[in-house]
Amino acid sequence: MDQSIRDYGPAAPHGPNMTGQHDAQDLRSDMSPNEVSVFHSILHPDDIYDENGTYWADLPMGKRVAFVGKIDAQEARDEAKSIWTMFKNDPLSPVGFYLKNMVVPGAGLLLEGYVLFSIGNVRPLLQAGFGSCWKTFETCDEIWTQAIDYLEICGIIVGQILVGVVGDWLGRRWGLIQDAVIMFVGLLMLTAAWGVTENGWVICYVWSLFFYGIGVGGEYPMTATSGMENAVGSGKVSTKQDRLHRGRKVTSAFLMQGWGQFANQVILILLLLVFHHGSGNPPYSKVAVQWTYRVSFAIPAVGTLWLVYFRYYKMKSASKQLMISKKKSHVTGYDTRSLKLTLTHFGPRLLATAGAWFANDVFFYGNKLFQNQFIAVLTPNNKSVMVSWLYNLINVGVSLVGYYLASFLIDNKLYGRKWMMIVGFMADFILFVVPAFKYEFFTRPENIHAFQAMYFLSSFFNQFGPNSVTFLVAAEVFPTPIRATAHGFSAAVGKLGALLAAVLYNYISTQQKFYVVPWFGLAGAVLTFLFLPDTTGLDLKEQERRFSYIRSGREEHYHGIAVHPKHLSLWERIRGVGKHYDAKLDYESKINEMRVEWVESQERKFTEKPNQALDDDDDVYPEHVNKYFSRTTTDLPTQRPMMEPMNEKSSRDAGSSNASDELKISKEE
Missing domain, CATH: 1.20.1250.20 (MFS general substrate transporter like domains)
Incomplete structure (x- = not known):
């Protein structure tokens, strides 16, 4: 959407507002441990962030090499196991x-x-x-x-x-x-x-x-x-x-x-x-x-x-x-x-x-x-x-x-x-x-x-x-x-x-x-x-996210990894394109954007098509994300009651199509 962050009215008393000014730690203070864990899993996938939430390109060189080697080795083992499983089930299936x-x-x-x-x-x-x-x-x-x-x-x-x-x-x-x-x-x-x-x-x-x-x-x-x-x-x-x-x-x-x-x-x-x-x-x-x-x-x-x-x-x-x-x-x-x-x-x-x-x-x-x-x-x-x-x-x-x-x-x-x-x-x-x-x-x-x-x-x-x-x-x-x-x-x-x-x-x-x-x-x-920028390991959707800010005339408000110096050309770095990169502000912005998308999906679900399932491209998130937004969002139109969070089954179904690689939520959670 052109507007990456839309104004839905006053923010929830203890939730993130829509201006992108709160420190990321403030957001976590209003979350349960499970919610913190889920947001961390979604926004800090372990193939590009370490356990502390540090982006791989921000790590010191020694730790960076070790981190990349660890991820690549694990992925190679997983792929080898997958190929071996296919081969055992059907020797020709890897060829297929x-x-x-x-x-x-x-x-x-x-x-x-x-x-x-x-x-x-x-x-x-x-x-x-x-x-x-x-x-x-x-x-x-x-x-x-x-x-x-x-x-x-x-x-x-x-x-x-x-x-x-x-x-x-x-x-x-x-x-x-x-x-x-x-x-x-x-x-x-x-x-x-x-x-x-x-x-x-x-x-x-x-x-x-x-x-x-x-x-x-x-x-x-x-x-x-x-x-x-x-x-x-x-x-x-x-x-x-x-x-x-x-x-x-x-x-x-x-x-x-x-x-x-x-x-x-x-x-x-x-x-x-x-x-x-x-x-x-x-x-x-x-x-x-x-x-x-x-x-x-x-x-x-x-x-x-x-x-x-x-x-x-x-x-x-x-x-x-x-x-x-x-x-x-x-x-x-x-x-x-x-x-x-x-x-x-x-x-x-x-x-x-x-x-x-x-x-x-x-x-x-x-x-x-x-x-x-x-x-x-x-x-x-x-x-x-x-x-x-x-x-x-x-x-x-x-x-x-x-x-x-x-x-x-x-x-x-x-x-x-x-x-x-x-x-x-x-x-x-x-x-x-x-x-x-x-x-x-x-x-x-x-x-x-x-x-x-x-x-x-x-x-x-x-x-x-x-x-x-x-x-x-x-x-x-x-x-x-x-x-x-x-x-x-x-x-x-x-x-x-x-x-x-x-x-x-x-x-x-x-x-x-x-x-x-x-x-x-x-x-x-x-x-x-x-x-030429180096886009190795950079998510295509992150680039699209940056472009949505550019399209809405708010390029300076984008703080994500698409403007990390690692992913910019020498010419772009000299021109200062990466000066707005800020991991903490980006974390907060992503949660705010998720909130807006969640609100929009709920609006479509309960007003435009109350008796229909969401489209494939509608925004759906795991259970704890829905619960958090449902609890902290008070800026929806007043004539409609607060939406109930999706049930556990629909949450898991949504996660399987949207975040299966990044997020595994146990039944106990």
Whole structure:
């Protein structure tokens, strides 16, 4: 709601007033021991606060390391026990759990990764089978063959901006469905692309790829925002899973892009062996080339058609968090006010997410689109497409290790998003700048393995760093109403980096590429260090709470952990954004906000719909919270009697949906 704290009249004589001026200890003086315990459990969850109610980032370094290690170790043990229990009940259930929670949410990225990065794989095959068109350009226009790289990226940019806006306007679900439909039609076009002349075929192929790219672009903001928001839940009380595993959940979906690349390379190898009579060696017939690349596009079309079905019939609640946010702000349609506030208050963050993504994509897409040129350095005098494909398969395998390690460590509070991105950028900078100035030395036959190691390591650190982190933080550091827009814009600016690489790499040599690329890694590290906040371990709902204060024009009254120096960028700290952080005042403010939400829920329950159960998004709290508010709140409209607290059963039911991770209330209490 716009007003985080509303005035319901005079406060209870001994309860908290609505001005946010009482010391937190004063609130506790009016509570029973059980009530104090319950409020402490809700407002000081034990995964981010110690037993004294001190936030983990406020602890001295030694205690901070010990606290984080203890929480992570306990969570790892709990997860191991859960997996073992599933395995004992059904040996395949852990696999089913992984497929449901990691693979299916990232299915769109798996399919787009398969197709998108197949372009770099298919090009050498087309050059080998249709040399007069794709290599010597006797029958085809060279500009159109180069336009494949340009228009593919342009289509992605269009999709990222367009679907990002649609996702915030109409909802995540319709954006997801739209992406899947566009990708399916685009795959049919790619599979059937042909022309009266070979040049006409190229033109048809290029525009089919542009159309497909629109769907690919939309996958970025939709997968990131829906995956992130679906992990949060609908209750007012924040979830432990969101804080501890939000990054892993989103990057586990994102890493399916790597599996898409891997699957594409394996399938291309198998198809070429099938259609080229069991051999991967040249010369390649036009028939073998045609069947190989067309069938490779037809296979993901089947998976994409399933994706259309799944998103339409099985993801009906994908837009729930966005709708809740809009309902609180009384907004229908696109929230232009939130967009303006975001540009005003979070502009430097947008510079960080968009600028870092731009720098990253010069690395990432440049390497993928022109990987055959890099691999040619590793395999001089090689004429076989199969050899290049096998080297690329190794490179993708190394990248997958980086994806998984990023997913494993991205939620670690002592390392997390920001340091992972800085280290990844700096590693890529070093791994490109070293061979740039010693190119002849590292490309000699006796030193080629060192060159190969650096090239493969650059792929590893690109995934275990900026490529994974940018996908996450570009949605995470912005408010819900414009999250997809901000992510789509950041990703689109990133694709301008890919476009720069696609254009530039056509006109410079391989060594010159090594001269140019490293500095983007350095620039990305600097942008990240200056302007990107570290949101590792910070609850998404806490960020939404801060934004509600900003939206109501009361930013200075927010004292919570979203403005803790740990969760602000260097630029924001220099500007004094964190000067209002105060743990005691924040504790009091949260109780006051809970009181207001409780009052509103009681009003809805007893006036607007007295014979109906509360909606899923109505505010319900555990029994002792209800008793406390019922006893101390005297500022309700006088024409209605004081509401009775919820009974024990409804209290427990509410707690199971809203606070099950933070709060366990025994029957004795």
